[in-house]
Amino acid sequence: MAAFESAVRSHSRVLWSIAAAVLGRREGAEDAVQEAVIVALGKRDEFPRVENFPAWMAQIVRFVALNKRRSARIRLAEGEETLQHVPARSVREDGGDVIDKKGRMVSGTSAFDDNVMRAINGLDETPRACLLLRVINDMSYKEIGQILEIPEGTAMSHVFRARKAMLQRLGGNAAGPMNA
């Protein structure tokens, strides 16, 4: 049991990120990891056969988070319901304009952050997880592939396509006035 706990703790932040990626928000991610530990303990007879423990736990976390997401009926396609969970950042403390002189939206504003969240939640679960593990946890494509049990090249493709999709979604919004 000590070995199990130690293994979970050492990967807890990555597991948290995976939960947050599936949920599309940080709230509930810790609960999802806790529930995944309960599920994992119920499958303890699998431990002798598990070769890739982080990937095995990551799969449990993904399914638990997926079930929580469905149970809460959060619609992530448009991202509206997630917006209330995103702590809006205040306008820049230096009093800078929300819109710059060329009419582009400036980060550090809640509207830009909201649009980023919409764009993130517009991605499918696996590309979103790949992007978050890359940006938040600074994982290599190989590490992402190992934990999500996908080829390294696929992990890289997901990150590339996720970034491109994000730019396409944000590029249209950023060029115009701030959304209400």
Place this chain on the structure above:
Amino acid sequence: MNAEDPIDLLIAYVEGQMSADQRAAFEKTLAASPELRQQFELMRRADESIAHAFAAPGFVQIDFNAARATAAMKSRAAASPLKRWGGLIGVAIAAALLVVAALQLPMFSGKAREVLTLSGLYDRHVKNGFQPTFVCNNDAEFIDYTQKSFGLPLLAQSDSSVQIVGWTYDSAQGYNDLGLSGKAQIVLARVESQPVLLLMDKGDAKGPKIDKNARGRLQVFERNVGGVDVFEITPLSKPMVLDKFKVQ
């Protein structure tokens, strides 16, 4: 990646996927293009926003004591009243054995792992109370889940004799042992109270084989539904759930 697409090149640059010469050449392109610099800045600010919104806590709070207690309670709840006392003693023995077994986990001891067999998979789920990892709350969720898993909207509905209990899964290595691809899914069902497993796969794998512990005890029936292979693992002499799966 399209080497002619400046956005693709920009992403490769940000992702550190360029050689030193390529970086130098691209930085000249970047310096000369206000539009490309705008996209670069947009990507940088999006990363900043993501880092703020999804920053993992410094310490993820996990209560292992509560988790163990809940897992034990679920295990007891799955047992019948007559077995409950035996179950409690079994939990105590299992806990002691787990301490010993944990010290011999393959990733720590380097020992060879046990191959997952059909009977092993079936018996494990029965022993664990045949509890699904998650359930679909309605037909729409079931269809949505199969659409996302296999690219095909499938539905299997319960009726008076067949109860679809829920979904679960195994590790990629477990699926490999069973002759399945990493895309496989497991459905738990009960046919007149008998536990039945459905293994669903859209890969190129061969599918599960009857191992010696399953012979005479379990049957495997197979059906292809719209390109998805569904294997019914059952103690009954004929398949009762396969025909419930229909493409919507």
